[in-house]
Amino acid sequence: MNNTTNVTINPLPVRTWNRLKLNDSSVDLPVPGIYARNESPVHTLPAGMGEGLDDYFRKLGVRAEENELTKETGSFCCAIRPEKGELAAREFVFHVREGAAALIRIDMDPSGECCPDNCHENSRADNLGKEGAVTAVRTLIHLEKNASVDLIQVHSPGESDLILSDTGVHACEGAEIRVFHVFPGSSGDKDGKNAKIYAALRSDLAGEGSSLSLRGGYRLGDECVLDMNYIVNHLAPSTKSDLDMRGSLHKGSRKTFRGTIDFRRGSGGSKGAELEDVLFLDDDVVNRTIPLILCSEEDVEGDHGAAAGKISPEALYYLCSRGLDKEEAARMLEEGRIAGVIRAIPERRVREDLLRKVFGEESV
Numbered sequence: 303m304n305n306t307t308n309v310t311i312n313p314l315p316v317r318t319w320n321r322l323k324l325n326d327s328s329v330d331l332p333v334p335g336i337y338a339r340n341e342s343p344v345h346t347l348p349a350g351m352g353e354g355l356d357d358y359f360r361k362l363g364v365r366a367e368e369n370e371l372t373k374e375t376g377s378f379c380c381a382i383r384p385e386k387g388e389l390a391a392r393e394f395v396f397h398v399r400e401g402a403a404a405l406i407r408i409d410m411d412p413s414g415e416c417c418p419d420n421c422h423e424n425s426r427a428d429n430l431g432k433e434g435a436v437t438a439v440r441t442l443i444h445l446e447k448n449a450s451v452d453l454i455q456v457h458s459p460g461e462s463d464l465i466l467s468d469t470g471v472h473a474c475e476g477a478e479i480r481v482f483h484v485f486p487g488s489s490g491d492k493d494g495k496n497a498k499i500y501a502a503l504r505s506d507l508a509g510e511g512s513s514l515s516l517r518g519g520y521r522l523g524d525e526c527v528l529d530m531n532y533i534v535n536h537l538a539p540s541t542k543s544d545l546d547m548r549g550s551l552h553k554g555s556r557k558t559f560r561g562t563i564d565f566r567r568g569s570g571g572s573k574g575a576e577l578e579d580v581l582f583l584d585d586d587v588v589n590r591t592i593p594l595i596l597c598s599e600e601d602v603e604g605d606h607g608a609a610a611g612k613i614s615p616e617a618l619y620y621l622c623s624r625g626l627d628k629e630e631a632a633r634m635l636e637e638g639r640i641a642g643v644i645r646a647i648p649e650r651r652v653r654e655d656l657l658r659k660v661f662g663e664e665s666v
Contacts, residue, residue, distance in 0.1 A: 305333045307361065310354040311466070312502050312531035315562050316596065324560065324592050326352075327529050329464070329500060332389055332436060333361050347395070347442040349470030350502025350531050359393060359440065366393045366442075371404040371451075381409040384435040386460070391438040398477075400446040405649055410437045410465050411458040434462030434497070442470045445477035447509065452648060454482045456656065459497035459526075467501045475509030475538075482647055485520035485528060485549070486640055486660045495524035502531040507541035507572075514542075519643035520549030521636055522557060522587075531560045532576075536569040536602070545576035548643070550636040552583035562594040563604055570601040580610040581639070583632055637661065 313326040349355070369378055384390035398404050437459075443451060459465050471479055485499060505514045514534055522528055534543040545561050563574035576593050593606035613635060621631035640660060647653040 306330045307333050309358050311351040311500055312529055313352045314560055315533060315564060322590055324590060331358055347470045347472055348504055349440055349468045350504040350533055351468040355468055362391050364391045364393050366395045368395050370397045371402055372399045373402045376402055376404040379407045381411060382437050382439055383411060384437060386435055389436040393440040396443045398445045398449040398451055400448060402449050404451045406451060407454040407652060409456045410439060410467060411456060434464060436464045438466040440468045445473045445479060447474050448476040450478040452480050454647060454652060456484045457499050458486055459499060461495045463497045465499045469503040471505040473507050473509060473512035475511060477509060477512045479514050481516040482643055483518035484640060484643055487521040487523055498527040500529045504533040506535045506537055508537045510538045511540050515544045517643045517646055518547040519640035521640055522551050522555035523553035525554040527556045529558045533562045536565045536572040536574060538569060540571040541569060543574040547578045548639040550581040550583055550639060551587035551589060554586045556588040558590045560592050564596040565599045565602040567598045569599045573603040575605040578608045582612045
């Protein structure tokens with residue numbers, strides 16, 4: 303018999319006025335009997351979803367899968383693909399050694415194809431007897447001195463699916479991580495109606511000169527829910543962070559974005575910026591955004607902002623004057639936000655594969 307537990311996730315580092323209920327989120331998650339045990343410790347590197355997901359992974363008995371990435375073995379690719387009515391829970395721990403340049407790609411795509419080359423599929427899934435699939439993935443990355451990582455995470459739910467994607471990063475001196483979060487919504491013959499996605503990232507820039515950049519793109523419709531929580535802690539001097547999230551909402555979709563940049567004492571000379579730009583394609587959507595900067599250090603630079611609105615009449619007129627109808631123009635602007643994120647991925651083969659996956663052969 304399957305039970306459920308209510309889990310609090312995606313908490314803000316500091317609580318704020320809660321009229322809009324942005325301090326955290328909660329979700330009912332399944333606890334199959336086969337998993338209900340407390341024998342596996344959760345890894346100590348903190349991630350963005352908080353203690354609620356820690357406790358949930360303990361209940362599932364999820365064991366960390368350790369991976370070492372060096373100058374010689376610098377890539378990892380995995381597709382998590384539970385069937386309808388199944389739960390797949392994984393925890394990946396990556397140790398990126400000094401000076402290594404690594405590529406990590408994780409596709410959370412229950413009905414999609416596996417990513418190419420060196421692909422590991424989900425090794426364990428449990429039947430829930432429910433309509434949608436549940437995917438819970440935690441990715442923990444420790445970067446040693448002067449290491450670099452390109453982390454690509456693709457979130458592609460089918461109808462009524464639930465995805466939880468939690469990430470934790472610890473960066474030592476001179477380390478650099480570039481994160482690409484792709485939320486394509488419905489693509490090809492995939493129907494993501496009523497799907498829910500919870501995504502989180504916490505990055506501790508613990509070494510002098512370490513940096514994080516995150517580019518994200520989402521396309522939400524069909525009453526989908528996307529709830530995000532990104533936290534960057536500047537702990538050392540001369541660290542840098544840049545969060546750039548762009549997306550579109552239509553057909554009753556709901557989106558929450560929490561972005562926190564925290565300049566801790568001792569992070570002098572550090573810079574952090576965050577920006578979200580949201581395009582409304584229908585009137586029945588819900589958009590909630592809270593960009594937050596915390597500061598305990600004087601010699602720092604922090605910028606944050608958010609923009610939201612419909613397609614401007616000028617932009618629509620320009621595109622229609624080039625032979626597009628209104629629906630085609632809206633689709634071009636909508637898809638361009640995700641395409642921009644994918645085209646920024648340095649690795650050509652991954653970039654082309656994702657463009658085919660999201661938009662079809664003609665987009666490569």
